[in-house]
Amino acid sequence: MxxxxxxxxxxxxxxxxxxxxxxxxxxxxxxxxxxxxxxxxxxxxxxxxxxxxxxxxxxxxxxxxxxxxxxxxxxxxxxxxxxxxxxxxxxxxxxxxxxxxxxxxxxxxxxxxxxxxxxxxxxxxxxxxxxxVARLNVSKLPDAQQEPDSNVGTAIEGNDVFLLPDGRTSSKFYSARRMMxxxxxxxxxxxxxxxxxxxxxxxxxxxxxxKDIATQKTLVTHELYNYMYSDHTQTExxxxxxxxxxxxxxxxxxxxxxxxxxxxxxxxTLGLSDYLPASGRGAVGGQVSGVLPDQPAVIGLRNAQAQYWATADGSGEYQVTGVRPGRYRMTLYQNELEVAWRDIEVFANDTAHATLQAVALPGTLKWQIGIPDGTPAGFGYAGLLPHAHPSDARMRWSAATYTVGSSGQSSFPAVQWRGINTPSRIDFTLAADEVRDYRLRIFVPLAQGSARPQISVNARWNGPMPDAPLQPKTRGITRGTTRGNNTLYEMDIPASALQAGSNCIEIGIASGSPDNGFLSPAIVFDSIQLVAL
Structure with missing residues (x-):
């Protein structure tokens, strides 16, 4: 007993x-x-x-x-x-x-x-x-700051995503915001x-x-959360x-x-186990460069014991304070996309100095859909996905055709599911003197069901099948997140696959997993680039 x-x-x-x-x-x-x-x-x-x-x-x-x-x-x-x-x-x-x-x-x-x-x-x-989890009286505290309708309606997925009478969807997962x-x-x-x-x-x-659940509303309780660890699309x-x-x-x-x-x-003096005072901590400071001017430059530190971050100011200066001593992998992010990294040692009562410059990928850009920043920002329905299930009445998914030079970015989907809106087609034009070898880059921040992109060009050349990605195994897209392990797919397209005049690239989905509605194999788009090397 x-x-x-x-x-x-x-x-x-x-x-x-x-x-x-x-x-x-x-x-x-x-x-x-x-x-x-x-x-x-x-x-x-x-x-x-x-x-x-x-x-x-x-x-x-x-x-x-x-x-x-x-x-x-x-x-x-x-x-x-x-x-x-x-x-x-x-x-x-x-x-x-x-x-x-x-x-x-x-x-x-x-x-x-x-x-x-x-x-x-x-x-x-x-x-x-x-x-x-703080369990509070919902009749006295009915309103949530970040997701007012969580867990209200008819369950449509996993008993944690719900359909409301007006066609909108709700979930406790849609209350989540980025840790930073x-x-x-x-x-x-x-x-x-x-x-x-x-x-x-x-x-x-x-x-x-x-990001993770912040609140959940039930008939009698309003739950207020601090999630310190879960497997909800977890990468660490x-x-x-x-x-x-x-x-x-x-x-x-x-x-x-x-x-x-x-x-x-x-x-x-409070006697908390593993408490480390400021006197036992260090800092990291310096300058970063090379991040696009309209994108935030975020600096992250991590090892098996701890993690820290900071955002650089307009001149690239940054400081990360209160860091436990140890060796860290330091990463520079262009918004949420890793663009430079190095290791750094931090000591107590000392500031380690480090500079980082974003690594530019080789090649001359022919065209681009979306800015590489680790998110689907600007793509179709990207603004709704953090707050709604893809089946929400405010979204309509179908196979899309994007024409370089005339289509808006929002006409290209933020997410492509094999069983829902495949393929995605990109039409573009090449002059006779532009027909050469190119490299297609597809930046993918999250995939589900072991999905990866596979391309065909002008219906006569098929790109190789990429290896299965290393991505979280739990639901993500339908739970309001498009963040996983950023993966860059590069396919070299030979000149023989292209032609003067109109050209077409179709993006399909390769996966050994079965289709299952919005849980089908899928990829999230961050950016697509065609470059000449």
Whole structure:
């Protein structure tokens, strides 16, 4: 039988059992029956179940915001059984729940309406993902900042994509935003809002452009998430260590205050496992060049233990701070496309200096559809795909013909499915003195079902079949992401396949997987180029 421990250091111990959380007079923590009750000293009181470490009550301004369903708010899918400790360190309360090698920390700063958190997870939990989910009362917090209709309607795919009566589609996955853009997201209702502060992402996986579920709305619960690891179109392995600090921020409906967003009070005195102070960290700085002027230059650092990123300013200067010591692969991205890379060593209390210049691909450009940037931006329905299933009534997919020089980029599809809209055709003209060997480049940020492009030229020359790509195995396109492992396909077209006047390239899909609607083998287009070498 598991043992449940509660140690209270400088916390008042109530000598009676109770179910509902009493309103405490001031900053502090108490035990009432099987709960640890924490008062922030502001307008927030919350309770932690001493059996499993779940948050089971969140009262803000005496308004209970925890869902009415039996499930608590917790890490992963709940710890099941945990040893719970609580202590006060100056103006900070730390409640910890330990199960196996995982420790979930709830941290409260005196006078703030916030539950800060950190998760020490040296190994991936058995459930196969690491997330914190706050389960909130949907009747009090009905509105989502990023995806108002998640999980509403009739299920059409995997019990997580839904069709609404007006033909639109919804899913919890459509609430996702890129890690580098998602510092805070929240849910709200009349006179109240709860925000998830995403915090430190160094031990998360997937890099700056990875995105995951932010909210999910059900009949009784509005779920607010911080995903630290999942296999949702994941490109990296789990990183163990101390995840966070992140947190739940409570307001009257307004945006979180600067004080709520500030976690500088967290230091070594709180006793968080694997905590590394600023004095033990380094930085990387320097200049990058060669990225197209209308594209952001993003710098990423990664190794098996940590990841970091920054965006260069208009002159190419950048700085990545708060980096754990170690050797990193450093990558320069043109928006989301890798264009240069190198290795770099980072030391504590030191700034490593590095320059990177985008590597230009050889050849003279004959024509191009889309800018190579690691995304399908500008292609047909690219703007809707992050927020809707491809079957959404606002999209219509069919085999497309693009004419170089007259067609707009949006007439070429962002995605090509073998069983839906194949082939994609490109018509172009060559003068007699332009008939020569060319190279066709197809930039693909994500594919599903082992799909890869295979071309034919003028119905008389077929390109070779590329090898199967290295891409995530889980659903991506229908879940609102077009980000996987950027892959460049290059096909050398001989002059004998071309002719003066009209020419045609058809792009098909090669795959050994069967067709299955929008789960059929498919590729996402980033850019297509024809170049003379």
């Amino acid at each position: 598991p043992r449940h421990r509660l140690h209270t250091f400088a916390c008042a111990l109530l000598l009676y059992a109770g179910v509902s959380a009493p309103a405490l007079a001031e900053f502090g923590c108490t035990r009432s029956g099987d709960r640890v009750i924490v008062d922030s000293g502001a307008e927030l009181v919350f309770s932690v179940d001493t059996h499993n470490g779940d948050i089971v009550s969140m009262r803000y301004r005496d308004n209970e915001l925890q869902t009415t369903e039996p499930k608590g708010s917790h890490i992963a899918s709940g710890l099941g059984s945990a040893s719970v400790d609580a202590r006060i360190a100056g103006g900070t309360i730390v409640v910890s729940a330990k199960a196996g090698d995982l420790i979930q920390y709830y941290i409260v700063r005196k006078g703030r309406n916030a539950i800060y958190m950190a998760t020490y997870a040296p190994t991936l939990p058995p459930v196969g993902e690491l997330r914190f 853009d998602d510092q805070v997201h929240g849910v709200s209702g009349p006179g109240v809002a709860v925000f998830m502060l995403m915090g430190n992402r160094e031990h998360s996986a997937g890099g700056p452009f990875f 392995a789990f990183r163990g260590g101390l995840h966070g600090v992140y947190g739940l921020l409570f307001t009257d409906g307004s945006a979180p205050s600067d004080a709520q967003l500030n976690t500088d009070f967290v230091d070594a």
